Amino acid sequence: MAMIQDIFSSFVALVPVTLAQSLILAFVVLGIMIPFRMLSFPDLTSEGAFPLGGCVAGVLLAAGQSPLTAIAAALIAGFAAGCCTAYIHLRFRIHTLLAGILMMTMLYSINLRIMGRSNLSVFGMESLFNWSPFGQPGFPSTKIVIAGAIGLLVLVLLYLYFKTERGTGVRAVGSNPDMAEAQGINVWTATIGGVGLASAFSALSGSLMVQSQGFADVNMGLGILINGLAALMIGEAITGKQTVLRQLAAPFVGAVVYYQLVSLCLAAGMPPPDLKLATGLFVLLMLALPSLKRGRAPGAAREVMRE
Amino acid sequence: MLEIKSARKVFFKGQADEKIALDGLSLSLKTGDFGVVIGSNGAGKSSMLNAISGALILDSGKVQINETDVTGMPVYKRAAKLARVFQDPMKGTAASMTVAENMLLADLRSQKRRLRQGLNATRLAAYKERLALLGLGLENRLDTRVELLSGGQRQSLSLIMAVGGEPELLLLDEHTAALDPRTADIVMKATVRAVEALKLTTLMVTHNMQHAVDYGNRILMLDAGKVRLEIGGEEKKQTSVADLIGHFAVKTDRMLLAS
Ligand SMILES: Nc1ncnc2c1ncn2[C@@H]1O[C@H](COP(=O)(O)OP(=O)(O)OP(=O)(O)O)[C@@H](O)[C@H]1O
Ligand SMILES: [Mg+2]
Numbered sequence: 001m002a003m004i005q006d007i008f009s010s011f012v013a014l015v016p017v018t019l020a021q022s023l024i025l026a027f028v029v030l031g032i033m034i035p036f037r038m039l040s041f042p043d044l045t046s047e048g049a050f051p052l053g054g055c056v057a058g059v060l061l062a063a064g065q066s067p068l069t070a071i072a073a074a075l076i077a078g079f080a081a082g083c084c085t086a087y088i089h090l091r092f093r094i095h096t097l098l099a100g101i102l103m104m105t106m107l108y109s110i111n112l113r114i115m116g117r118s119n120l121s122v123f124g125m126e127s128l129f130n131w132s133p134f135g136q137p138g139f140p141s142t143k144i145v146i147a148g149a150i151g152l153l154v155l156v157l158l159y160l161y162f163k164t165e166r167g168t169g170v171r172a173v174g175s176n177p178d179m180a181e182a183q184g185i186n187v188w189t190a191t192i193g194g195v196g197l198a199s200a201f202s203a204l205s206g207s208l209m210v211q212s213q214g215f216a217d218v219n220m221g222l223g224i225l226i227n228g229l230a231a232l233m234i235g236e237a238i239t240g241k242q243t244v245l246r247q248l249a250a251p252f253v254g255a256v257v258y259y260q261l262v263s264l265c266l267a268a269g270m271p272p273p274d275l276k277l278a279t280g281l282f283v284l285l286m287l288a289l290p291s292l293k294r295g296r297a298p299g300a301a302r303e304v305m306r307e
Numbered sequence: 308m309l310e311i312k313s314a315r316k317v318f319f320k321g322q323a324d325e326k327i328a329l330d331g332l333s334l335s336l337k338t339g340d341f342g343v344v345i346g347s348n349g350a351g352k353s354s355m356l357n358a359i360s361g362a363l364i365l366d367s368g369k370v371q372i373n374e375t376d377v378t379g380m381p382v383y384k385r386a387a388k389l390a391r392v393f394q395d396p397m398k399g400t401a402a403s404m405t406v407a408e409n410m411l412l413a414d415l416r417s418q419k420r421r422l423r424q425g426l427n428a429t430r431l432a433a434y435k436e437r438l439a440l441l442g443l444g445l446e447n448r449l450d451t452r453v454e455l456l457s458g459g460q461r462q463s464l465s466l467i468m469a470v471g472g473e474p475e476l477l478l479l480d481e482h483t484a485a486l487d488p489r490t491a492d493i494v495m496k497a498t499v500r501a502v503e504a505l506k507l508t509t510l511m512v513t514h515n516m517q518h519a520v521d522y523g524n525r526i527l528m529l530d531a532g533k534v535r536l537e538i539g540g541e542e543k544k545q546t547s548v549a550d551l552i553g554h555f556a557v558k559t560d561r562m563l564l565a566s
Binding site: 161163164165166167168169171172174175176178179180181182183184185186187242 | 360362381382383384386387390391398399400401402403404408411412413415416417420421422423424425426452
């Protein structure tokens with residue numbers, strides 16, 4: 001009994017910190033969801049775009065630039081990276097996943113080049129989280145409010161966008177590219193722009209993370225993709241994905257729930273090294289579920305992929 | 308209106324399984340014409356439609372729509388001029404989107420898509436009205452995702468989408484072939500009604516000789532990538548199903564002799 005209480009109290013103590021972290025990482029989950037669900041473009045770029053955003057922001061912050069400049073630069077860099085992945089896929093007919101792996105591998109070198117070393121402290125430099133009119137700078141509550149507000153703003157803007165004439169066209173590209181093209185939609189522009197936007201969100205997440213933790217590291221993206229996927233699966237299980245709003249809310253809800261679950265597991269004594277294995281098995285289970293439900297016969301690989 | 312000049316397309320050129328899909332095909336259609344395209348499997352009917360829509364890039368030859376040379380134009384640019392319904396109901400609609408959203412996509416085919424609200428009350432009312440013409444109850448399912456509709460309902464929706472926005476040219480590729488007789492009849496009637504009401508220039512591929520006799524003002528028979536036979540005007544009115552089948556028979560005999 002005492003042990004359970006112990007676990008519980010150490011979990012509760014971490015709730016605010018974890019919440020702040022998850023609201024920042026929600027943007028990576030969004031960056032994974034958009035290509036995967038809205039564009040039918042399973043994409044791995046986020047694993048490289050997240051540290052890219054972090055490195056770009058880190059270098060600028062360390063040079064004394066304003067956090068807004070750092071975030072803007074991260075967004076642009078992320079957007080460019082996503083555009084490259086989409087272009088590689090479209091132009092050379094390379095599978096989206098392979099295009100993403102290529103991009104993420106190349107980004108590792110680029111990130112190192114940008115920083116000039118493998119990690120960089122921005123501790124004590126100006127950060128978005130110091131600007132809060134409420135709460136103490138740097139405390140979880142401040143981060144929760146700021147990251148949450150940005151998240152809400154992004155959610156509303158994306159929702160409005162996907163309901164516009166142009167946004168509906170972009171969704172059609174994800175649903176049926178041949179049909180979209182026959183309806184006068186430029187599939188290239190929509191795909192490149194959409195994947196670019198998604199990577200920009202991943203980079204945004206990286207730039208916020210650097211400001212939150214006080215340092216940038218080229219390895220900060222390691223495993224972010226599988227965490228993001230797990231968060232997305234949880235989010236979709238909770239919100240569903242029948243409507244645009246539900247689909248857009250899934251990354252945010254999923255990130256919050258997933259990282260609390262991880263924190264709970266750690267509090268319960270799961271050794272941190274096992275975390276990736278557990279996450280991987282969880283994602284595998286979620287992906288396998290439809291085929292398990294359908295019966296013993298293995299589903300078509302592509303179908304399972306897309307679920 | 309539509310002008311195809313010696314269109315040629317060879318698949319797997321220079322290889323053992325070389326296939327000549329279009330062999331110097333020429334065709335011209337006047338504004339308001341309703342051409343029915345017939346011909347045996349592999350004659351090049353779909354290839355011709357693909358060449359017009361831009362889905363197929365010609366090896367040589369030219370395609371003109373209303374005096375504009377569209378030969379080098381990508382599919383999405385040609386879409387401003389033409390609409391298309393495929394044989395496969397899955398191809399013509401965006402499955403994960405709603406009926407109303409699909410209507411919106413087709414509605415804006417020839418317009419610039421802007422950053423303003425897509426589905427508004429005016430549009431929804433208009434879509435409702437247009438779908439009601441089918442009498443399939445689709446007008447009450449505007450918010451249903453298309454993947455939940457039956458094949459026939461999807462195809463009917465594809466047709467309403469295609470004739471909306473008054474395309475300069477309507478291309479129909481065996482668009483009732485995958486439907487049960489009753490739904491096929493509904494879709495065919497709706498097609499004829501729309502084509503007549505909007506005076507659409509149309510090319511319809513069919514294997515149904517009765518349809519070829521009943522509808523349209525011209526019959527184009529394709530064979531081995533060429534227009535083998537053209538029947539128009541008064542002659543078309545006199546043509547019976549038996550006559551058309553006769554033309555197929557002649558062709559088969561010739562093929563037998565040749566082989
Ligand atoms: N993408 C392709 N790759 C290779 N060959 C093709 C392709 N598309 C068509 N062909 C070939 O071109 C020829 C004409 O095909 P097409 O689909 O135009 O015929 P069709 O008249 O539409 O026949 P059907 O009545 O069966 O629909 C056929 O020999 C076919 O095998
Ligand atoms: Mg065909």
